[in-house]
Amino acid sequence: MAKKVSTVVKLNIPAGKGTPAPPVGPALGQAGINMMEFLKKFNEMTSKQMGYVLPVTITVYEDRSYSFIVKQPLTSDLIRQAMKIKKGSSNPGTESAGRLSKDKCREVAEKKMADLNANDIDAAMKIVAGTARSMGIDTDV
Amino acid sequence: MSSWIEVKAKLSSTPEDWAVWTEIFGHFEIFGTVQTDDPPTMSAYLAPGQVDKLKPLCDALLEGGAYSVEKRSVVEENWAETWKQFFKPTRIGENWIVRPTWEKFSPNPCDRVIVLDPGQAFGTGDHPTTRGCLEFMEDIDFRGKAVADIGCGTGILGVAAKLLGAPLVRAVDVDTTSVESCRQNAQRNGVCFEVFEGLGFEPLPEEETFDIVISNIISAALIKLAPSAAKRVSPGGIWLVSGIIPANWPDVLEAAEKAGFKLEDRKVEDEWVTALLRR
Secondary structure: OOOOEEEEEEEEEEOOOOOOOOOHHHHHHHHOOOHHHHHHHHHHHHHHHOOOEEEEEEEEEOOOOEEEEEOOOOHHHHHHHHHOOOOOOOOOOOOOOOEEOHHHHHHHHHHHHHHOOOOOHHHHHHHHHHHHHHOOOEEOO | OOEEEEEEEEOOOOOOOOHHHHHHHHHOOOOOEEEEOOOOEEEEEEOOOOHHHHHHHHHHHHHOOOOEEEEEEEEOOOHHHHHHHHOOOEEEOOOEEEEOOOOOOOOOOOOEEEEOOOOOOOOOOOOHHHHHHHHHHHOOOOOOOEEEEEOOOOOHHHHHHHHOOOOEEEEEEOOHHHHHHHHHHHHHOOOOOEEEEOOOOOOOOOOOOEEEEEEEOOHHHHHHHHHHHHHHEEEEEEEEEEEEOHHHHHHHHHHHHHOOOEEEEEEEEOOEEEEEEEO
16 A cells, blocks of 8 residues: 655654653654554564664654654664673763774674665764764774 | 653754764663654653753753754653544445544444554555545445455455455455454454465465455555456456556556456545456
8 A cells, every 4th residue: 555654753762661651652642653552562573672772763654554663773872782881971072981993883883884874884984983982982983 | 740841952954873862861861762854853851850850951962062952841641542532433435434442433323333443554444545445345235245355454444345244255465464453453343254464365265266356555566466366356256446546547457457357437536546347
């Protein structure tokens, strides 16, 4: 069935832990889609990725049916995982939370490539390095 | 009622990576965010009792490069139920009523009520193609007929066929979610038919033919389906097709005629064509 898109909602939600509380409730309630059904599916699909925050794009059609795509975890989560650290610097810019090697940066960029607005791996690595710097993490890129 | 505070960071351009912004919210233990691309914004909500985070969060967002930060109070409500306000019992054609499970409705004696919970699967009765099919179906005698619904979605048309007296209905969809949704909706309506997962007629028993085949899918799929529909629709039987935009209609008709169907009737509703073809 060719469906006309009525709205697209982009959320970042902790994997396996979606609830009707904000931000999901106000964002999807107004879009008029069956929220509990969405949450049940999202939580089921992502239960093995607990600990990550996952970007999800929900496309709502004119008959208020919907589809959704769960993307790779946020770059910041992938950087933390690659570096095996729990968080970035509390004072980015003044304190460093460590160094992201070029190899690790490439590893994150490869995972996240499809979601980033980058034409090639080098461009993706630059974006990942930029995110790392904003987290107070030095890079070799 | 307690209130949440929505904090929206307005950005001058779409960031290369939104994680830079989720990270700022994350510093304040806020992990759920909403983003919009046009205009570029990222919002999150402070729960009642988190008001002490408001100022430092706004400062951090401004420092991070947001050109402005908007705050507004959002009164807590039963968000899990909010979406339901959009679905009311709907009359389609002369006698069809599509009613969501949570709504009450007193039907007229001639009304046929289909109970449906909208979800991910397509076909809530809200779409012109579903409406078009239901309207045509009202005028077809389903009693004693074998029916196949190819591309069943929520199963609304299969349910309708059963309610109109079809003793045998087979429903097929390529999408697992639709297959599940169709089974649930059949049960909800107290009707019983088999639902198959697969493409076109493939999952159905070989050599099985039908008096009526319904396909509310897309033009390209209908064109592909035409030769097998000709094999599966009994001579003199009906192929009810929908999901076609007017620009694609000539191609669908050509494929159907080539396969041995004749156009009997056609209607266009909100730029969607529904047609009754006879073999």
